[in-house]
Amino acid sequence: xxxxxxxxxxxxxxxxxxxxxxxxxxxxxxxxxxxxxxxxxxxxxxxxxxxxxxxxxxxxxxxxxxxxxxxxxxxxxxxxxxxxxxxxxxxxxxxxxxxxxxxxxxxxxxxxxxxxxxxxxxxxxxxxxxxxxxxxxxxxxxxxxxxxxxxxxxxxxxxxxxxxxxxxxxxxxxxxxxxxxxxxxxxxxxxxxxxxxxxxxxxxxxxxxxxxxxxxxxxxxxxxxxxxxxxxxxxxxxxxxxxxxxxxxxxxxxxxxxxxxxxxxxxxxxxxxxxxxxxxxxxxxxxxxxxxxxxxxxxxxxxxxxxxxxxxxxxxxxxxxxxxxxxxxxxxxxxxxxxxxxxxxxxxxxxxxxxxxxx
Ligand SMILES: Cc1cc2nc3c(=O)[nH]c(=O)nc-3n(C[C@H](O)[C@H](O)[C@H](O)COP(=O)(O)O)c2cc1C
Numbered sequence: 022x023x024x025x026x027x028x029x030x031x032x033x034x035x036x037x038x039x040x041x042x043x044x045x046x047x048x049x050x051x052x053x054x055x056x057x058x059x060x061x062x063x064x065x066x067x068x069x070x071x072x073x074x075x076x077x078x079x080x081x082x083x084x085x086x087x088x089x090x091x092x093x094x095x096x097x098x099x100x101x102x103x104x105x106x107x108x109x110x111x112x113x114x115x116x117x118x119x120x121x122x123x124x125x126x127x128x129x130x131x132x133x134x135x136x137x138x139x140x141x142x143x144x145x146x147x148x149x150x151x152x153x154x155x156x157x158x159x160x161x162x163x164x165x166x167x168x169x170x171x172x173x174x175x176x177x178x179x180x181x182x183x184x185x186x187x188x189x190x191x192x193x194x195x196x197x198x199x200x201x202x203x204x205x206x207x208x209x210x211x212x213x214x215x216x217x218x219x220x221x222x223x224x225x226x227x228x229x230x231x232x233x234x235x236x237x238x239x240x241x242x243x244x245x246x247x248x249x250x251x252x253x254x255x256x257x258x259x260x261x262x263x264x265x266x267x268x269x270x271x272x273x274x275x276x277x278x279x280x281x282x283x284x285x286x287x288x289x290x291x292x293x294x295x296x297x298x299x300x301x302x303x304x305x306x307x308x309x310x311x312x313x314x315x316x317x318x319x320x321x322x323x324x325x326x327x328x329x330x331x332x333x334x335x336x337x338x339x340x341x342x343x344x345x346x347x348x349x350x351x352x353x354x355x356x357x358x359x360x361x362x363x364x365x366x367x368x369x370x371x372x373x374x375x376x377x378x379x380x
Contacts, residue, residue: 024332025325025340026362029072029315031279033244034192036116036339038072038366040328040353043282043319043341044120044195044250046077046087048132053080053093054102063106066346067113070353070366074115075248075282075341076106078122078197081182082175085123085203088132089146094121094182100189107190113368118193119186120250121179121237125203126152126164126212153207154214159290169217172229175203180236187241194245196233196278199252200287204230208251208269209288211260227269231276238277248317249273250282253304256292263304267311274312282317282341283308297321299331306336317341325356 026038042063049058059076066074080086080093093099107117124130129147131137140162141147151171152164167175183194198204206212207229213220219228230249237247251270253263270281283305286292294300301320309316315338322328328340345352357366358375367375 023325023329023360023362025329025360026357026366029339031246031315034116034246036072037114038070038353039332039339040071040325040356041073041317041339041341042066042071042075042346043343044075044077044197045343045347046091048088048090050090050092053083053086053091053095053099055092055099055106056102059092060106060109064109064113065350066353067110067115068368068371069346069349069351070357071115071346072339072353073118073193074110075118075120075193075195076103076191078120078124078202079182079186081121081123081178084128084148084151085125085175086128087124087202088130089141090132094119094185094189095178097185100185103186103189103191111190111192116193117191118195118248119191120195120197121182121186122197123175123179123203124150125201125206126150126156126158126161127201130161152203153212153219156212156214158201166215169219172219176229176232176236179233180240183237183240187245192245193248194237194241195248195250195282196230196237197250198230199250199284201252201289202287204233205252205288208266209255209261211255211257211289223265223268227272230269231272234273234276234278246279247277248280248282249278250284251308252285252287253283253301253308254285255288256286256294257289260288263307267308270308271311274314278314280315280317280339281308281312282319283337284319298323299327302331302336309336309338315339319343325359328356329360
């Protein structure tokens with residue numbers, strides 16, 4: 022049996038395989054409420070053989086949306102809208118997960134295909150972004166530095182959103198601590214200039230993510246897997262490097278996190294990244310050395326054989342992919358065929374299209 026199509030159990034959840042869908046914003050919700058677009062978009066990956074589907078960055082407070090069209094989990098209307106989607110994913114044999122997020126200083130921006138770009142002004146439905154310090158992302162509006170009381174409110178909002186996510190049927194919760202959004206902004210010395218217990222040393226800069234892991238774990242109990250997505254490097258001078266993030270992952274594991282989904286970058290516009298197939302796998306391998314928990318690799322992984330090689334080399338335990346699922350929503354079925362695993366992965370309804378040695 023391939024590693025890619027081996028099951029994995031974390032706490033009370035068994036994932037049928039290790040080829041998962043990474044979170045992808047659709048910028049198509051209204052007042053944070055998801056709709057039929059999200060339903061078809063996410064459920065198709067379950068039919069396509071995904072072992073888990075991490076739904077898009079979903080804001081825990083309205084101010085935490087990247088764009089006004091982002092999904093949310095700060096009220097019960099949003100729970101009701103997610104519920105049929107998680108049911109569809111589960112009925113198709115996959116595991117529904119959600120990425121809980123706050124966009125920090127990168128909040129209130131136009132969606133990628135809007136005519137205007139950058140910060141949405143208050144006059145066009147935008148809001149003032151909040152961040153650890155009043156340090157803007159290059160080209161965006163200056164954020165408000167959060168008070169300690171506001172930091173505590175946001176920690177509670179993550180826990181409340183986690184409770185709502187479980188009520189909506191999500192079986193995995195991923196904390197978005199990557200890509201230059203709020204939690205990453207606290208972690209990085211390039212965006213965190215605080216002088217209180219949330220700034221300064223790595224331990225202090227990691228306090229927010231650890232508070233959130235503990236608050237979510239206390240809220241949802243011991244059965245629900247809680248993942249953290251990190252950017253393992255800022256790809257910029259003076260920023261975070263993989264060893265820093267590996268240390269934070271080890272602390273997060275002690276605090277109750279179960280898996281680390283290792284991405285990179287997104288904190289500053291002047292980042293410099295060398296992008297090639299599997300370019301972030303070496304970062305996952307650094308984090309993996311620091312923790313006992315499983316680690317996910319992501320970034321230009323586009324075939325079953327490539328995913329299998331990464332797992333066989335021992336640098337990661339699961340593969341997450343994003344754009345390949347958009348190009349081919351049945352990526353999982355194709356990967357299973359490549360690895361000789363199609364019999365167990367293809368839905369019965371699709372068997373007549375399966376390539377077999379005889380056809
Ligand atoms: C349309 C789109 C939306 C994305 N939205 C998110 C998101 O909500 N949260 C996140 O952590 N990453 C997001 N990403 C990044 C992906 O999860 C992934 O890390 C990245 O695309 C690299 O993987 P790939 O080469 O398989 O696409 C997004 C990527 C795309 C293409």
